[in-house]
Amino acid sequence: MDLRQLEYFVAVAETGSFTRAAARVHITQSGVSAQIKALEHELGAELFDRSGRVARLTEAGAAALRHARAALDSTLDLRDAIDDVKGLVRGRLTIGMVTGCEVAPLFDALAAFHHEHPGIELELAEANSDHLVAGVRTGSLDVALAGLAGEPPDQLKSRVIVSERLVALTAPGSELAMRGSVTVTALTAYETICLPVGTGIRDVLDKAFAGRTGLRPEVALVATSPDTVAGLARRGLGVAVLSESMAAAHPDLVSIPIDGIDIPALLALVWQDRTSPALSAFIRHCDAAFG
Structure with a gap:
């Protein structure tokens, strides 16, 4: 069992589809299916009911989901702890943004953050907003600027940038x-x-x-x-x-x-409520850039 398998398992559980999960984690559907089958073989139980059009969790899958999410959250905490010790000298921050969306204040925040912490590797990922929010939930993205319909998700921290008709x-x-x-x-x-x-x-x-x-x-x-x-x-x-x-x-x-x-149609920053020196520093720059 490895973290990659757990990430794919959570992606399928949240999207209800091996195809959509593959798009989220950026590998082929066959790759996701193979890793899930390997995980099921190791656990000795089927995690999904594949008989319908939607991949539904079995009883064993529902029991495993909470622990899989906890394991992925623990890896984020581990990385945050190491970043704290390193004092933001090295590390990586992954930022999601809506495909084709050019928001100057976000770019200003990225530039200011990079100037202050040049040792932190920045990675940008473009996708539709539903994939961005899902990426923040699973930890594949540290923060995302996403379009939302109505209120931001309760389980994530957020900063609404624009609310309009x-x-x-x-x-x-x-x-x-x-x-x-x-x-x-x-x-x-x-x-x-x-x-x-x-x-x-x-x-x-x-x-x-x-x-x-x-x-x-x-x-x-x-x-x-x-x-x-x-x-x-x-x-x-x-x-x-x-x-x-x-x-x-x-x-x-x-x-x-x-x-x-x-x-309302919202444009909002969303991120997990966790202790991350790099993420906290970037959010501060976003607050300054967006005013």
């Missing part, structure tokens, strides 16, 4: 541009262009429709970059759904408020 972005002269506003229900009449599932913006939109039986957004196109989403709307391929600040970067398009969405 969603808007519909459309070309000037379009029928929607003439209306001035649109409700969630009325939005179903338009083909929409969205960010992918797993991003904070998309999660807010999906949650807004979740409470409306029989209503679903007519998603025509999906793109990972807000600029691409806006660019497609500019060419008349649909109505873009973005946050207010994302829309503000495209003043040639018309930004229409979406009425009926009470869930």
Whole structure:
């Protein structure tokens, strides 16, 4: 049994899928499956029920999950203790950020931290927000700047950077541009262009429709970059759904408020509540950079 197997086990348990777990830990699905089978062989029990589309924990798997998480947490504590002894002379800090998201204050914090602690190796990882939050939970990321739908996870520490509404972005002269506003229900009449599932913006939109039986957004196109989403709307391929600040970067398009969405779209730093000199120092620089 090794820590890698435990990390893969926790990833499958949290995502309910060997495929999504493989994407999270950045190896092939067959690699994850092989390591889980090796772990099951060593423990003498099956950890997952593989009979359905979702990988569900067996009774043995549910019993093992708490201990696997505790083991992974202990490795983080061990690394933190060594970093403390070394006085931040050497070490590594892994920071997650939303794919295609350029947030200048985060880069300023990275630069200031590196100037103060040049011996600490910095590693950046880009992913959708759901993978970033999961990475912080499992310890593969020390901290992440992620998009969230509503309140940050209770089990993580967080600092909300931005809280804003969603808007519909459309070309000037379009029928929607003439209306001035649109409700969630009325939005179903338009083909929409969205960010992918797993991003904070998309999660807010999906949650807004979740409470409306029989209503679903007519998603025509999906793109990972807000600029691409806006660019497609500019060419008349649909109505873009973005946050207010994302829309503000495209003043040639018309930004229409979406009425009926009470869930805020958040951009937040998230990290585990643990003693880590490197992490604490980086959060201090983030506090200064974001103001």
